[in-house]
Amino acid sequence: MRIQEIMSHPIVTCPVDSTLHHAARLMWEYDCGIIPIVGDDGRLVGVVTDRDACMAAYTQGRPLSEIPIATAMAKDVVASHTSDTLEAVESLMKASQVRRVPVVDGEYRPVGLVSINDLARLAARAHRNGVDRQVVETLAAVSQPRGNAEPAARDSAGGVKAAEDRVAVVV
Numbered sequence: 001m002r003i004q005e006i007m008s009h010p011i012v013t014c015p016v017d018s019t020l021h022h023a024a025r026l027m028w029e030y031d032c033g034i035i036p037i038v039g040d041d042g043r044l045v046g047v048v049t050d051r052d053a054c055m056a057a058y059t060q061g062r063p064l065s066e067i068p069i070a071t072a073m074a075k076d077v078v079a080s081h082t083s084d085t086l087e088a089v090e091s092l093m094k095a096s097q098v099r100r101v102p103v104v105d106g107e108y109r110p111v112g113l114v115s116i117n118d119l120a121r122l123a124a125r126a127h128r129n130g131v132d133r134q135v136v137e138t139l140a141a142v143s144q145p146r147g148n149a150e151p152a153a154r155d156s157a158g159g160v161k162a163a164e165d166r167v168a169v170v171v
Contacts, residue, residue, distance in 0.1 A: 007112030021065040046073035
């Protein structure tokens with residue numbers, strides 16, 4: 001199964017020169033906990049989560065409207081491609097310990113998002129032991145405390161590699 005069959009889309013993005021207030025407003029309006037951040041060319045340059053926004057406000061002691069996204073976003077982002085298989089994305093999530101993965105097109109423009117929730121809904125629909133087992137394994141790997149986890153496989157540039165030996169870092 002290709003990931004484009006289960007990814008959530010369309011996706012809402014936020015420009016890199018915005019504030020966390022803008023990202024938080026989008027999260028509220030679209031009921032999501034992650035926003036892909038794009039550069040002027042529309043390519044993925046990072047992601048910001050609701051936790052990132054909260055921690056930035058706490059650690060910087062400033063309102064979200066005064067905090068640039070660039071100071072709080074994750075820049076070392078793993079992403080999948082629309083043609084990737086479900087198994088490859090699950091492997092990427094496990095290795096990187098992430099619950100959500102942006103899906104990009106050939107130009108690295110975000111076109112969707114795959115989350116643990118998407119995998120759980122697939123397992124509920126599929127009612128197949130193989131899918132159920134894979135979702136449980138992925139959830140367990142993603143939920144492992146980072147101190148006890150194996151580091152993700154890195155390429156020569158320091159980026160995280162996808163399961164199919166494709167460099168999945170988009171920065």
